[in-house]
Each structure stands twice: as structure tokens, then as C-alpha cells.
Amino acid sequence: MTTVDNGVNVQALLDAREVLRGAPEAAQFTWKASAKWENGVHSTATIKNFFGLGAEQSHKSETTFTADHPEVFAAEDHGITPIEYLLVGLASCLTAGVASVAQNRGIQLRSVESTVEGNHDIRGILGVDSDVRNGFNDVKVTFNIDADASKEEIEALVAQSQKRSAVYDALTNPTSVTVEVA
Amino acid sequence: MANSWRRERWDSLRLLTPNWQSRLPGQDYTGPDPDGYMTMGEVVEFIERFALATRAPVRTRTTVTSVRPDGDGYHVSTDQGELRCRSVVLASGACNLATVPDLSAGVPSAVTQVTPLDYRGPDGLPDGGVLVVGASATGVQLAAELQRSGRAVTLAVGEHVRLPRLYRKRDVLWWMDASGVWDQRYDEVDDLSRARKLPSPQLVGTPERSTLDLNALTGLGVELVGRFAMVRDGVALFSGGLRNVCSLADLKMKRLLATFDEWARTSGREAEVGPPEEFPPTDVPASSRLKLDLRTGEIGSIVWATGYRPDYSWLDVPVLDGKGRLRHEGGVVDAPGLFALGLPMLRRRRSTFINGIEDDARDVIGRLVS
Numbered sequence: 382m383t384t385v386d387n388g389v390n391v392q393a394l395l396d397a398r399e400v401l402r403g404a405p406e407a408a409q410f411t412w413k414a415s416a417k418w419e420n421g422v423h424s425t426a427t428i429k430n431f432f433g434l435g436a437e438q439s440h441k442s443e444t445t446f447t448a449d450h451p452e453v454f455a456a457e458d459h460g461i462t463p464i465e466y467l468l469v470g471l472a473s474c475l476t477a478g479v480a481s482v483a484q485n486r487g488i489q490l491r492s493v494e495s496t497v498e499g500n501h502d503i504r505g506i507l508g509v510d511s512d513v514r515n516g517f518n519d520v521k522v523t524f525n526i527d528a529d530a531s532k533e534e535i536e537a538l539v540a541q542s543q544k545r546s547a548v549y550d551a552l553t554n555p556t557s558v559t560v561e562v563a
Numbered sequence: 564m565a566n567s568w569r570r571e572r573w574d575s576l577r578l579l580t581p582n583w584q585s586r587l588p589g590q591d592y593t594g595p596d597p598d599g600y601m602t603m604g605e606v607v608e609f610i611e612r613f614a615l616a617t618r619a620p621v622r623t624r625t626t627v628t629s630v631r632p633d634g635d636g637y638h639v640s641t642d643q644g645e646l647r648c649r650s651v652v653l654a655s656g657a658c659n660l661a662t663v664p665d666l667s668a669g670v671p672s673a674v675t676q677v678t679p680l681d682y683r684g685p686d687g688l689p690d691g692g693v694l695v696v697g698a699s700a701t702g703v704q705l706a707a708e709l710q711r712s713g714r715a716v717t718l719a720v721g722e723h724v725r726l727p728r729l730y731r732k733r734d735v736l737w738w739m740d741a742s743g744v745w746d747q748r749y750d751e752v753d754d755l756s757r758a759r760k761l762p763s764p765q766l767v768g769t770p771e772r773s774t775l776d777l778n779a780l781t782g783l784g785v786e787l788v789g790r791f792a793m794v795r796d797g798v799a800l801f802s803g804g805l806r807n808v809c810s811l812a813d814l815k816m817k818r819l820l821a822t823f824d825e826w827a828r829t830s831g832r833e834a835e836v837g838p839p840e841e842f843p844p845t846d847v848p849a850s851s852r853l854k855l856d857l858r859t860g861e862i863g864s865i866v867w868a869t870g871y872r873p874d875y876s877w878l879d880v881p882v883l884d885g886k887g888r889l890r891h892e893g894g895v896v897d898a899p900g901l902f903a904l905g906l907p908m909l910r911r912r913r914s915t916f917i918n919g920i921e922d923d924a925r926d927v928i929g930r931l932v933s
């Protein structure tokens with residue numbers, strides 16, 4: 382018998398599911414980022430701490446993200462545009478989902494690659510046409526997966542990873558957002 | 564007698580289980596059309612015939628207002644007087660109330676909201692388009708009926724169970740029954756609470772035995788949108804995840820049909836059925852609408868086909884879980900002398916249907932007399 386190892390500790394996740402079933406308070410997480418204006422449309426955001434399992438938690442180290450806009454936007458291009466961060470989030474969330482679901486279903490993965498394309502009509506943010514929305518018109522993700530599984534099993538992995546994806550949900554469903562001045 | 568079928572169903576409804584399958588203990592369908600589907604009038608007649616044959620001592624027009632523990636039994640209050648008993652079998656049904664999501668509170672008051680328990684037919688709805696929320700058996704049936712009556716119907720689709728009416732020339736519920744899917748026990752399935760919450764399949768009983776999946780509805784002109792997620796300033800917002808719920812349903816249907824093929828092969832039943840069939844994937848619109856302004860008059864009414872739940876407001880015994888569901892093990896409720904019948908997947912998958920009562924009732928009666 383070969384053991385499947387995609388490097389996901391599914392047992393720990395299943396155990397957590399059992400524990401949190403009886404302790405919904407511990408399941409309440411708050412993710413936090415802090416951002417700082419640099420100059421022009423260039424900003425940096427850092428992430429270190431979050432709240433969960435009833436206590437303050439932190440990542441092993443702090444991560445800094447640089448956001449800017451490309452030169453065609455007359456900016457200095459110190460980093461990717463904010464909306465591209467959404468693509469990063471979506472791709473990494475779905476990829477993590479594919480690995481976890483595959484592990485849980487006993488499917489060995491050899492490679493999982495994806496491209497994510499967000500179609501964006503920038504007339505919205507420029508205020509050219511008020512009928513054009515600011516955000517993506519649509520987003521397309523294309524997976525290329527090499528695994529010990531049939532095409533249908535792979536399609537099912539990808540479908541299930543969407544069903545359990547935080548970022549997929551955050552992008553496809555409306556979310557109430559409050560922005561305040563402290 | 565047969566109260567739910569008489570008073571809580573819409574006029575055009577027929578059972579989605581074929582006649583030969585809609586049987587009660589000792590009472591099989593003997594009419595001319597075993598593969599047909601009973602109208603509500605026929606169901607009422609069928610149940611009345613059963614009542615006459617069994618002469619069970621039914622107290623009609625009696626509403627139970629409270630059941631509470633009393634010594635080693637229960638005290639039952641009704642609007643016709645008091646009763647004491649050692650045991651109680653809760654057979655009050657799984658669909659007494661319509662489940663309506665909280666977001667309905669944000670719907671502008673000019674839009675009429677109805678549930679399937681109030682709905683009788685298209686004429687009962689005000690003019691204008693109709694937003695049907697939910698694409699399980701009830702939602703797809705009402706969406707089709709309303710669209711055919713000449714109204715513009717938008718159907719909000721969440722997770723759903725797609726099934727063809729006929730597969731390889733046999734009723735899909737024949738396959739469920741014959742291949743043993745309906746015999747799966749509650750303690751055999753991976754995730755029982757999910758199995759009990761499984762939405763009803765997209766099926767309708769019609770003389771033509773036609774399939775009523777999302778492709779059929781699109782063919783009728785119904786507009787598909789994603790799950791109804793929120794109302795913001797009078798505007799309905801729908802999920803952009805329509806494509807995924809459709810892929811999930813397509814994949815699940817394919818897997819189920821493959822298990823039927825496998826069963827036909829290994830059980831030597833190939834000769835009884837037609838050749839294997841494939842169905843095209845759900846045709847999801849390239850870009851489904853994400854917003855629908857409910858203030859313009861375009862939508863005159865919303866039909867909440869978002870499921871049903873039991874009403875236990877009269878049950879004064881602490882046997883409900885945090886979500887208001889009855890705590891029971893295959894019909895044996897978590898209190899001495901208390902039993903349940905007629906709930907989804909109570910003991911087996913078939914428990915959800917009329918067809919399941921024989922085996923379930925026998926089990927409960929066995930426990931009552933022992």
C-alpha cells in the first residue's frame with residue numbers, strides 16, 4: 382500500500398473540526414493587516430498578528446507587502462496593484478484547498494499549477510462611465526494538475542476546493558465592509 | 564386526515580415518487596399507471612383508503628398543544644382534552660414550517676413574499692416578475708409553472724441535487740431503490756447531518772416523465788442567478804459562485820449514475836434497462852446577474868423555496884439540539900418512551916419518503932412492544 386503525502390496534516394484539521402463543533406467561540410478568528418502610505422499611490426502593508434482560538438496569535442515572522450501601480454498608470458511601480466493581491470489570495474487559497482482535499486481523498490499530487498486572470502474595465506475607477514463597476518468584471522482560474530487520479534476526480538477536487546475556500550467566498554459573495562476614521 | 568396533502572401543497576403538485584413506489588404498509592398501488600405520479604387528490608384518496616382499511620383510531624381535528632414528561636410517561640394536552648401515556652411517537656411531519664432566510668427582512672415592502680405553504684398557483688401572485696429562491700424540487704417546480712404562466716422568472720440557485728427523471732429508460736428513483744441507495748442506513752453514511760440536510764432532488768412528477776433540471780428551466784426562459792446572498796439598499800445581491808454549484812451537482816450526478824451502471828453490471832440487471840446515457844453539463848450563463856433591484860417593480864414577488872422544517876413548539880421535552888433539530892438515533896429520541904417517524908433519513912435514505920414508513924414504523928413498534 383502506498384501512502385499519500387501531499388504535506389497536509391488532514392488529521393489535525395479533522396480533529397480541529399471536531400473540537401470546534403462544540404466550541405464555536407474558539408473558531409472566531411480576526412485577521413489583521415496594517416497599511417502605511419509611502420508616497421504617491423505607493424503603500425506598504427505588514428502582517429504579523431491575528432486573533433484566534435480565544436487568544437492573540439502571531440505568525441513566525443512579519444511579512445511586508447508593497448503595493449503600487451504600474452508605469453502605464455503614471456506610477457512608479459514599486460510593487461503590484463492592490464487588486465492583484467486579490468488574485469494572489471484566490472490562487473493560494475484554492476491551491477491550498479486542492480492539496481487538502483486531495484490528501485483527505487487519498488489522491489497523490491505531483492504538481493498543481495494555476496493561472497488566475499481578473500478582467501477589469503478601468504473606466505470604472507477612472508470615473509469615465511458610472512455604469513462600469515470598479516472591481517473585476519469576472520475572474521477566471523485555470524488549473525493544471527498532475528495527480529494519481531482521473532480527470533473527473535481532479536475536477537471534483539477543484540470544485541470542492543471552491544466550496545470550502547475563504548477567498549472564493551469573499552470574492553463571490555457580498556460582504557459588509559465598514560471603513561472608519563479613528 | 565391527509566391534512567398536509569390537502570392544505571399545505573400547491574394545486575398542480577404531483578408526487579415526485581412514482582405510483583408503484585408511493586406505497587403504505589399493505590397497500591400497494593393497483594391502478595392502471597404504476598409509472599405515473601399521483602395528484603394531490605389521488606394522494607388524499609390513497610391515504611383515506613389506508614385509514615379505512617387499518618381503522619386506526621385517529622382523532623381528527625385535534626391539535627396537540629403540549630407534550631411534557633409526567634412520571635414515567637407523558638402528559639399530552641390537546642385542544643380537545645388531556646391524555647396520559649407511557650410512550651409518544653412523534654409523527655408530526657418534517658415540513659410544518661417553511662424556512663425563510665433572515666435576509667428576507669431587507670426586501671422592500673412593495674414586493675410580496677410567499678412560501679410554498681401559502682402558494683397555490685400563479686394566479687395568487689401579484690403582477691410582475693417572480694424571483695424564486697432555491698432550486699430544489701419545490702423551487703424548480705414553481706419556477707417552471709410560473710414561467711409557463713407567462714411571468715418572467717429569475718431563479719436563485721445554491722447547492723442542489725441534479726437528477727434526470729429517467730435514466731436508461733427507468734425512473735431514476737427505481738435505480739435508487741433497486742441498487743440499494745435508499746437502503747443505506749443512518750449509521751452507515753459518512754456525514755449524517757449532511758445527509759439529513761441534503762436538498763430534495765430536482766425532480767417533478769409529470770405524465771410526460773420529463774426532466775426538470777436547470778437546463779430544462781433555461782430552455783423555458785427562466786433566468787438563473789447565484790445564491791441569494793444579501794439585500795443592500797433594496798437591491799438583491801447574488802453569489803458569483805453559480806458555476807461552481809452547478810459543477811458540483813453535475814459531478815455528483817455523474818458519480819451517482821456511474822454507481823447505477825456498476826450495479827446493473829454486477830447484479831446482472833443490464834437486460835432490464837436501456838443503454839448507458841450521458842447528459843450535457845449544466846449550461847451556466849457566461850455572466851449571471853449579480854444584482855437585481857427590487858425597488859423598480861420588475862420583481863412583483865419572491866417565492867422562498869428555501870426548505871421546510873418541523874414545528875416542535877408544542878414539545879415541552881428537552882430533546883432538541885442547538886439548531887432546533889430533534890436528537891434521535893434512528894427514530895429513538897433522546898428521552899425514555901419517545902420515538903419519531905417521518906423525518907429525513909430517520910433510519911434509511913428511504914425514510915424521507917412515503918415509501919420508508921413501513922420499515923420504520925415496524926422498527927418503532929418493535930421497540931414499543933418490547
Ligand SMILES: Cc1cc2nc3c(=O)[nH]c(=O)nc-3n(C[C@H](O)[C@H](O)[C@H](O)COP(=O)(O)OP(=O)(O)OC[C@H]3O[C@@H](n4cnc5c(N)ncnc54)[C@H](O)[C@@H]3O)c2cc1C
Binds near residue numbers: 577579628904918
Ligand atoms: C412539497 C412536498 C412534496 C413532497 N413530495 C413527496 C413525494 O413525491 N413522495 C414522497 O414519498 N414524499 C414526498 N414528500 C415528503 C412527504 O411529506 C413525506 O414522505 C410524508 O408525507 C410524511 O408523512 P407524515 O405523516 O410523516 O408527515 P405529514 O404528511 O407532514 O403529516 C404530519 C401531520 O401531523 C400534523 N401535526 C403536526 N403537528 C401537530 C400537532 N401539534 N397536533 C396535531 N397534529 C399535528 C400535521 O398537521 C400533519 O397533518 C413531500 C413533501 C413536501 C413538503
